[in-house]
Amino acid sequence: MYPPDFSYVRVTTVEEATKFLESHDDARPIAGGQSLIPMLKLRVISPSYIVDLNPINTLSYISSSYSSTRIGALTRYYEILKSDLVKINVPLLYQAVKVVGDMQVRNLGTIGGSTANADPSADIPTVLTALNADIILTSSSGSRSVKALDFFKGAFTTDIKKGEIISEIVLPNLEGYRTFYKKVVRRAGDFALVSLAFAIKLRGNEIEDIRLAYGGVGDKPFRALEVEKNVIGRRLNNELVEEIVSKVSNQVNPPSDTRGSSWYRREVMKIITRNTLKEVMG
Numbered sequence: 107m108y109p110p111d112f113s114y115v116r117v118t119t120v121e122e123a124t125k126f127l128e129s130h131d132d133a134r135p136i137a138g139g140q141s142l143i144p145m146l147k148l149r150v151i152s153p154s155y156i157v158d159l160n161p162i163n164t165l166s167y168i169s170s171s172y173s174s175t176r177i178g179a180l181t182r183y184y185e186i187l188k189s190d191l192v193k194i195n196v197p198l199l200y201q202a203v204k205v206v207g208d209m210q211v212r213n214l215g216t217i218g219g220s221t222a223n224a225d226p227s228a229d230i231p232t233v234l235t236a237l238n239a240d241i242i243l244t245s246s247s248g249s250r251s252v253k254a255l256d257f258f259k260g261a262f263t264t265d266i267k268k269g270e271i272i273s274e275i276v277l278p279n280l281e282g283y284r285t286f287y288k289k290v291v292r293r294a295g296d297f298a299l300v301s302l303a304f305a306i307k308l309r310g311n312e313i314e315d316i317r318l319a320y321g322g323v324g325d326k327p328f329r330a331l332e333v334e335k336n337v338i339g340r341r342l343n344n345e346l347v348e349e350i351v352s353k354v355s356n357q358v359n360p361p362s363d364t365r366g367s368s369w370y371r372r373e374v375m376k377i378i379t380r381n382t383l384k385e386v387m388g
């Protein structure tokens with residue numbers, strides 16, 4: 107199917123992009139186009155202007171300090187996979203990006219595009235929720251930072267305001283954590299039926315910190331904050347594993363759709379949680 111007619115706007119700076127978006131109600135930015143083009147072709151959206159962010163070369167970078175890793179919004183998945191900084195400092199992101207779509211999607215798709223798109227089954231939003239990353243939004247009047255837990259509002263709905271673009275994602279470095287990204291799909295290259303972005307820090311076999319964020323079980327990524335809080339300082343053993351599995355799965359009401367029923371998603375959630383915790387126990 108062909109997309110509807112639109113005017114193409116090429117911008118080379120963030121200022122140009124935000125000014126245009128601010129003064130045109132009917133304009134959408136495009137990054138990798140891996141979600142936007144299908145939405146245009148399916149006529150889910152029909153904006154009058156498409157603002158191409160790709161020529162803005164200041165939005166593509168990865169840098170790390172002692173405590174965090176900053177990634178420009180236009181950084182593509184394949185660039186994240188090539189980065190030793192990401193592999194060492196934010197292994198959870200590396201593990202998730204490895205299983206996004208297929209090679210073509212990873213060659214074009216961007217971290218900012220996936221974050222802005224806020225698909226409840228996508229991989230990046232689940233990782234950002236696990237790490238409560240900072241999402242930097244820039245408009246012509248400056249930048250503001252929003253925590254992932256406040257940024258994702260619902261299916262395809264975020265805190266981005268008119269005239270703003272995502273300029274950067276800031277992720278905390280994970281010193282001393284073990285991380286796992288588990289994704290169950292119906293076919294290779296698919297969006298997640300259910301996914302788990304998991305990080306744990308142990309002192310002996312006592313839990314010092316734990317992050318449990320799930321994709322595909324609601325209208326936005328689900329972070330099991332209450333369960334996390336209740337297990338800090340406790341010994342990781344079979345009994346605690348079953349307690350965590352039961353509590354996290356009771357806190358969600360997964361959707362039913364063509365990919366799987368609510369019941370099935372909950373069962374998958376239990377299995378990947380149990381298996382991951384057992385893997386940590388060795």
Ligand SMILES: Cc1cc2nc3c(=O)[nH]c(=O)nc-3n(C[C@H](O)[C@H](O)[C@H](O)COP(=O)(O)OP(=O)(O)OC[C@H]3O[C@@H](n4cnc5c(N)ncnc54)[C@H](O)[C@@H]3O)c2cc1C
Pocket residue numbers: 134135136137138139140141142143144159179180205206207208211214215216217218219220222223225227228229230266270271272273295296297298
């Ligand atoms: C075949 C296929 C398989 C896929 N499989 C997966 C998968 O397994 N897991 C997964 O997570 N994703 C998957 N995707 C989606 C993919 O990750 C997309 O790349 C991603 O959702 C959007 O990134 P993009 O850079 O292509 O953004 P675009 O498609 O260009 O834009 C997406 C949305 O974000 C907005 N936008 C883009 N950049 C910005 C910005 N900087 N600031 C504000 N708004 C912005 C656009 O206006 C649009 O609304 C798949 C896509 C395809 C086509």
